[in-house]
Amino acid sequence: MARVAVISNPHAARRRSVALQRELERASNVQWFTTGSPEDADARIASVADDVDLLVVDGGDGTVQRALSALFQAREAPSPSIAILPGGSTNMTAYDISGPSSWRKSAAQLLRLVNRDPTEWPRTPRPVIRLQSAGEGSPVYGMCFGAGAVISGIEYCHDWIYRLGIRGEWAPGLALARTVWGLATHEKAFSTPVDLTVARENEATLVMPAKLMVVSAIKRMFLGFTPFWGSGEGALRCTIVRHGADAFVRTLPSFLRGRPSPRMTLDGGYWSEKLNSVRVSMRAPYAVDGEIFPAPASGTLELRATAPIEFVKLI
Numbered sequence: 001m002a003r004v005a006v007i008s009n010p011h012a013a014r015r016r017s018v019a020l021q022r023e024l025e026r027a028s029n030v031q032w033f034t035t036g037s038p039e040d041a042d043a044r045i046a047s048v049a050d051d052v053d054l055l056v057v058d059g060g061d062g063t064v065q066r067a068l069s070a071l072f073q074a075r076e077a078p079s080p081s082i083a084i085l086p087g088g089s090t091n092m093t094a095y096d097i098s099g100p101s102s103w104r105k106s107a108a109q110l111l112r113l114v115n116r117d118p119t120e121w122p123r124t125p126r127p128v129i130r131l132q133s134a135g136e137g138s139p140v141y142g143m144c145f146g147a148g149a150v151i152s153g154i155e156y157c158h159d160w161i162y163r164l165g166i167r168g169e170w171a172p173g174l175a176l177a178r179t180v181w182g183l184a185t186h187e188k189a190f191s192t193p194v195d196l197t198v199a200r201e202n203e204a205t206l207v208m209p210a211k212l213m214v215v216s217a218i219k220r221m222f223l224g225f226t227p228f229w230g231s232g233e234g235a236l237r238c239t240i241v242r243h244g245a246d247a248f249v250r251t252l253p254s255f256l257r258g259r260p261s262p263r264m265t266l267d268g269g270y271w272s273e274k275l276n277s278v279r280v281s282m283r284a285p286y287a288v289d290g291e292i293f294p295a296p297a298s299g300t301l302e303l304r305a306t307a308p309i310e311f312v313k314l315i
Helices: 009-013 019-024 039-053 061-074 093-096 103-113 150-165 171-183 248-255
Strands: 003-006 030-034 054-059 081-088 125-126 130-133 139-142 144-148 194-199 206-216 236-242 268-275 277-281 286-288 289-293 300-305 310-311
Touching: 003 039, 003 171, 019 030, 019 103, 030 039, 030 286, 039 054, 039 061, 061 081, 061 093, 061 139, 061 277, 061 289, 081 093, 081 103, 130 144, 144 150, 144 194, 150 206, 150 289, 171 248, 236 277
Parallel strands: 003 030, 003 054, 054 081, 081 310
Antiparallel strands: 125 310, 130 139, 130 300, 144 206, 144 286, 194 206, 194 277, 206 236, 236 268, 277 300, 286 289
């Protein structure tokens, strides 16, 4: 029988079904750990990762990011497969892997899977982004990197949207709408550009003041948006919009669907490619899976795709 550990974010409790949680906790092959702090979660993951077949992360994108970092920092590559119960305020990674679903439905599927042979689990291999700033501590691992107006949108979501009690995919959707309005009206809080120098694989370096930059190991973002259209064989989807890009608001529907309009060219201020690594020089905060990090002290971040790891789909 498969060995399973669930690492649970206590702040995700409002989304749970108590009955399903108790059933999972009673299963003889499932260990359920409710962690009291991020550091507690890190230690717990490191202690169980070598002894389980499936590590289940119960929480949102920030919890998944923390769990991935703990796993990779403990070893070269995570040994257990990973599943995600979508218990957070935003659940882009869970929805990209398993499709949009409630905590209740995902937990019911997990309950069915833990009693099946692991060879029968529905799996999907995915890379993870490894972010490293030269000379600064341990790398960070996650699924989606953002800079520029992405930071303003996340801050607005936390400061205003969540305060209203709005959760799920509509929360970042509303924050996006407010960010676009701020860009369109040139509000300083939303439209201040970030000076970027982006070194690509075997290609010319891009230097530009940017509205935003996104690098992602997932394709589907909140509300099904897919703002990536570039060619290439890499595992990471990269998109930049230059400050002053042609008709950004008018091209937004095409941008969010990943279907470039004639204006969305490099000369027009739009760039999108698939790469395995990219080096970004910047002096501004950045976000990984919705968690904001301070500007890199070295001024440079290297983003690189890891080898694919096995995610188990809860569908």
